[in-house]
Amino acid sequence: MNILAxxxxxxxxxxxxxxxxxxxxxxxxxxxxYGTGALMPLVLVPMVGAxxxxxxxxxxxxxxxxxxxxxxxxYADRRRALIVIGAAMLTTALGAYGYTRLTSAGAALVxxxxxxxxVPLRRLAKRREVRIGDTGLGVSALxxxxxxxxxxxxxxxxxxxxxxxxxxxAAVIATDAVISVVTGLIKISVFGLAGVVTAQVxxxxxxxxxxxxPGAFFAKAFxxxxxxxxxxxxxxxxxxxxxxxxxxxxxxx
Numbered sequence: 349m350n351i352l353a354x355x356x357x358x359x360x361x362x363x364x365x366x367x368x369x370x371x372x373x374x375x376x377x378x379x380x381x382y383g384t385g386a387l388m389p390l391v392l393v394p395m396v397g398a399x400x401x402x403x404x405x406x407x408x409x410x411x412x413x414x415x416x417x418x419x420x421x422x423y424a425d426r427r428r429a430l431i432v433i434g435a436a437m438l439t440t441a442l443g444a445y446g447y448t449r450l451t452s453a454g455a456a457l458v459x460x461x462x463x464x465x466x467v468p469l470r471r472l473a474k475r476r477e478v479r480i481g482d483t484g485l486g487v488s489a490l491x492x493x494x495x496x497x498x499x500x501x502x503x504x505x506x507x508x509x510x511x512x513x514x515x516x517x518a519a520v521i522a523t524d525a526v527i528s529v530v531t532g533l534i535k536i537s538v539f540g541l542a543g544v545v546t547a548q549v550x551x552x553x554x555x556x557x558x559x560x561x562p563g564a565f566f567a568k569a570f571x572x573x574x575x576x577x578x579x580x581x582x583x584x585x586x587x588x589x590x591x592x593x594x595x596x597x598x599x600x601x
Contacts, residue, residue: 351547351554354546354548354550362395363555365391366392366395366552367556369387369390369391370388370408370555370559372387374561385409385500388401389459392404392405393459396552400544400546400548401459401500402498402499402500403539404549404552404553406535407545407554408554408560409528410557411560412560412561414525414529416522420525421525421526422522423519424522424526428482428485431485431489432485432509433526433531434486435485435486435489436492436493436531437530439489439490439492439493439497440494440496440497441535441537442493442494442497443493443495443496443499444534444535444538446494446497447498447499448538448542448544453599458498460592460595462500462502464595467588480512480513481513484513492505492509496535506528507524510523510524
């Protein structure tokens with residue numbers, strides 16, 4: 349497969365737009381804990397359609413998750429990571445397979461709905477300070493697997509589950525990275541078997557993944573200059589508007 353051929357139908361301006369959004373998303377992700385899966389669809393869907401978006405983000409996320417995995421591995425809570433992985437493996441594969449069966453409009457509806465729902469779900473979990481044990485974490489992971497397999501922007505749900513289970517600080521980031529690497533590989537395997545990993549998907553995924561690496565260093569530079577809640581508010585607004593636009597466009601079709 350010629351990866352460079354994946355850029356054949358994409359203009360230089362579009363490449364620059366994707367690169368700029370990837371950098372912004374990685375910076376916000378470094379500050380707020382999530383961002384790429386929520387922001388990248390806003391650029392990718394109008395450009396390449398809804399169907400390739402989840403595979404593109406799944407592949408590009410491997411870059412950032414592996415780097416976090418390596419950097420924070422010693423902080424990871426392996427017991428909780430194994431609980432989530434064990435419960436979510438099958439449902440992640442099922443969610444990914446279900447996504448490959450959607451039409452363009454159906455994929456846009458799923459992504460848009462997930463983006464909109466991620467905002468109130470995150471705020472609700474934070475406000476109520478929900479606490480769950482190992483059993484609750486495993487049961488919740490079953491549903492999370494379906495969402496992470498078939499949607500974009502569901503990463504915030506995993507962060508909320510891990511914090512509700514009692515993790516905090518570096519342990520959340522590390523455990524999230526371990527789980528995300530495994531679920532990401534499952535998704536990519538399903539997408540590969542389904543034939544949805546094209547040259548264009550790989551080209552855009554590699555572009556986003558490569559730019560996300562320096563984004564973490566920019567995030568470190570900005571973290572002392574702007575409160576995290578401002579970044580989070582901006583991200584929430586962008587996600588809500590983008591999700592509404594996707595749903596509206598899907599319904600028109």
